[in-house]
Amino acid sequence: VRTNGRGMAEVRFTLSDAVTGFRATAEGVGAGWVGHGEAFFESTLPFYADARIPVALSAGDQLLLPVTLESKRDGSMEVDLDVSASGLMDVGEVPDAVALASGERRTVHVPVLALPGDGEASLSITARSSEAGDALALSVPVQPRGFPQSWAASGTLEGKVAHEVV
Numbered sequence: 710v711r712t713n714g715r716g717m718a719e720v721r722f723t724l725s726d727a728v729t730g731f732r733a734t735a736e737g738v739g740a741g742w743v744g745h746g747e748a749f750f751e752s753t754l755p756f757y758a759d760a761r762i763p764v765a766l767s768a769g770d771q772l773l774l775p776v777t778l779e780s781k782r783d784g785s786m787e788v789d790l791d792v793s794a795s796g797l798m799d800v801g802e803v804p805d806a807v808a809l810a811s812g813e814r815r816t817v818h819v820p821v822l823a824l825p826g827d828g829e830a831s832l833s834i835t836a837r838s839s840e841a842g843d844a845l846a847l848s849v850p851v852q853p854r855g856f857p858q859s860w861a862a863s864g865t866l867e868g869k870v871a872h873e874v875v
Contacts, residue, residue: 712737716744724752755782756841758790760834766823767854768797773818778836780809786838792819797851798830823851 712718716737724731730751737744759777766772778788788807794800801820809815823830834845862872 710735710737712739716742728752728754728757753781754841754843756780756786756788756836756838756843758834758836758843758845760832760845760847762832762847762849765850765852766798766830767852768823768825768827769854770823772821772823774821774832775816775818776834776836777814777816778807778809779814780841781812782840783811785810786840788836788838790817791833791835791837793833794821794830795833796830797824797826797828798822798832798849799824800832825853826851827853 710718710720716739720735730749733748733750735744735746757779759779761775763772774792776790776792778790780786780788786809788809789805790803790807792800792803799822801822803819804817807815807817821832828851830849830851832845832847832849834847836843860872860874
């Protein structure tokens with residue numbers, strides 16, 4: 710990269726789609742001088758939704774699912790939130806709309822119930838405004854309540870024997 714008379718240059722490049730931090734490093738030699746510079750910058754979305762779900766649920770578990778919405782846009786926005794479930798999960802009342810100011814992060818709690826059964830439950834979360842949107846697909850195993858139990862008895866049978874299994 711060639712620099713101007715003051716040793717300055719402008720470099721443009723495209724970032725990947727990853728929402729993460731990046732480090733740019735520049736080194737140069739010229740006119741008897743050696744130079745080195747680094748800059749750290751972040752790639753962010755102007756709006757995003759995130760949710761944290763446990764690694765597993767037991768049938769009958771009631772959960773207040775935290776759904777976090779964050780706006781890094783200029784100006785306020787009204788976000789329509791939709792949470793739906795399939796499989797072994799039922800979703801309670803979801804707020805109609807969430808107002809976010811510029812730079813605001815807000816968490817809303819959505820009631821979720823793990824239904825009886827043994828298998829996988831899926832959640833679909835969509836957050837939309839007129840300016841931006843984001844969507845999440847989450848899954849969690851649902852297991853029957855309690856622990857498997859077994860019972861055994863041994864010995865010699867003499868006379869009447871009764872065992873009550875509860």
